[in-house]
Structure formats: structure tokens, C-alpha cells
Amino acid sequence: MKTLNILSGGAAQGLVRSLAPAFKAETGLGIAGDFGAVGAMADRLRAGVPTDVVILTSALIATLADEGLAVRSSIADLGRVETALAVRAGDPAAQAEDAASLRTALLAADAIFVPDTEASTAGIHVAKVLAQLGITDVVADRLKIFPNGATAMRHLAESRDRRPIGCTQSTEIISTPGVKLSGTLPPGCGLATMYTAAVATQASAAPQAQRLIGLLTSTDASELRSQAGFVSGPMS
Missing domain, CATH: 3.40.190.10 (Periplasmic binding protein-like II)
Incomplete structure (x- = not known):
């Protein structure tokens, strides 16, 4: 062995x-x-x-x-491990101090990179947050769903979208070159x-x-x- x-x-x-x-x-x-x-x-x-x-x-x-x-x-x-936001390494940080600013940040993104919304911890939570914010249908065609957070973050790093954002667990963001942690989800929307x-x-x-x-x-x-x-x- x-x-x-x-x-x-x-x-x-x-x-x-x-x-x-x-x-x-x-x-x-x-x-x-x-x-x-x-x-x-x-x-x-x-x-x-x-x-x-x-x-x-x-x-x-x-x-x-x-x-x-x-x-x-x-x-x-x-x-x-906290669920958090990610942006490409060279992009401005996404600001999300409260639910309203998180909603604004997600609506401003033209692509949202997330892990499996049915089998992963962070992905399931992201789906709940989108519903909580009332924007599930609005952003549905912008969601880029991958089998896990690490894969989602690698694709975010390589994205050619104008203003992409990612949401997964902070550990997966930290360990992926080309993306940076942009803060944990705000009170009322967070998950540890x-x-x-x-x-x-x-x-x-x-x-x-x-x-x-x-x-x-x-x-x-x-x-x-x-x-x-x-x-x-x-x-x-």
C-alpha cells in the first residue's frame, strides 16, 4: 500500500x-x-x-x-468554514455588508460561479440565499454551476466575463490561484x-x-x- x-x-x-x-x-x-x-x-x-x-x-x-x-x-x-464571495484576483472587491448590498452585488454580476446547488454545502446555501433575496429567477441564466467549489473557482479565475463573481466556501477560494476572497456573506445570509x-x-x-x-x-x-x-x- x-x-x-x-x-x-x-x-x-x-x-x-x-x-x-x-x-x-x-x-x-x-x-x-x-x-x-x-x-x-x-x-x-x-x-x-x-x-x-x-x-x-x-x-x-x-x-x-x-x-x-x-x-x-x-x-x-x-x-x-464560512461561505464567502470571490472575485478574480485583479478585480475590485465585491461589497456585501448587508443583505441589500449582497443583492446589489449579485445583480451587478454577469456571471455567478457556484458549486453544485443540490449536493454541496455552499451550493445549497447559495440557492437558499438567492431565494431569500428574491432574485432566483433574475439570475438563473447567469449561474455557472460546477460539481464543487474548487472547480467553480478555477473557472472564475479563467472567466472572460465582464463582471463575474463567485460564491463558495472560503477555504476553496483561498486555495485557488487567480481568485481572491471578497468577504464572507453578511449577517442574515451567512453560513458557517x-x-x-x-x-x-x-x-x-x-x-x-x-x-x-x-x-x-x-x-x-x-x-x-x-x-x-x-x-x-x-x-x-
Whole structure:
């Protein structure tokens, strides 16, 4: 065995990649697997895809533990991730201090890059916010929907639209070259999601899986978590 298999929400991709060299130096294992919409990743685990570590929302990890697919005693929180706005690196920041200014910013965009609005945490929330702001139908033809936030942000970075904007989890924005974080969603429209790791019940390398979780959640990695966009502390 040369790799540890992981299924993870896209929110954790940057953090996992930043710790991969240290993990390989200690265990000799690389990290392989998929990062994407949390619902899709959970379904892949349920379908029997070989998996050692799962990193998803805390609610979904709890459900997988109830289903016998995640080891309950291994569960550990990485931190909260906020849903945020993104613009191309050279564009002016989008201002959204309140719901009204968020509505204005979204209506001013000629393309809105978002993750899966049915299977991803941020995408589902974006759909709710658009409905809350009463602009779902108005912006429907401007939505550029991708399987996950990281892919959406890569396409935003390459966009040739006049005034594009993106909305996904802050970690996916921070880890994508060519885009920049333009602030979290304003009060009343925001979402902070706790991400949690666990060893898969059918893990073929459970000790190494537990070690990766230890590295991801360690005090030594607190600065890396912060840089990646994770916020520590209890849910508000």
C-alpha cells in the first residue's frame, strides 16, 4: 500500500494538501482520493469506494457513524468554514455588508460561479440565499454551476466575463490561484459549517488514517488551518 484513500468535502482540500508532505515523511504514504460536494462524497462511501478517511460536515459524519460507515470514536472537528464571495484576483472587491448590498452585488454580476446547488454545502446555501433575496429567477441564466467549489473557482479565475463573481466556501477560494476572497456573506445570509474527520469503518490502513486526522487537528497545525480558512472555536 502506497497511498491513504480519502473522501472529503472540497473545503478541506487545501489543508490536506498542505499537510501531505509531513504525513508522507512520517508514514511513507501519499494521499489519494476525491474532494468534492459533501453529498456526493458520502454517496461514494456508501457505494463502497475504498476509503480510509472521510472529511465532511459534522452532521453528515454523524449520519455516517449511525450508518456504521464511520468509526465514531475517531471523529474529530477540524474547524468551521464560512461561505464567502470571490472575485478574480485583479478585480475590485465585491461589497456585501448587508443583505441589500449582497443583492446589489449579485445583480451587478454577469456571471455567478457556484458549486453544485443540490449536493454541496455552499451550493445549497447559495440557492437558499438567492431565494431569500428574491432574485432566483433574475439570475438563473447567469449561474455557472460546477460539481464543487474548487472547480467553480478555477473557472472564475479563467472567466472572460465582464463582471463575474463567485460564491463558495472560503477555504476553496483561498486555495485557488487567480481568485481572491471578497468577504464572507453578511449577517442574515451567512453560513458557517463545521467540518469533521473520521476513520472509515472499512479502512485498510486505520492506524495511518487516525494519524492523518491527528495531524489535521493538531495544535501544531493551527496556523495552517487558519491560513486555509478554518475558524476555531465552538459554533455560534
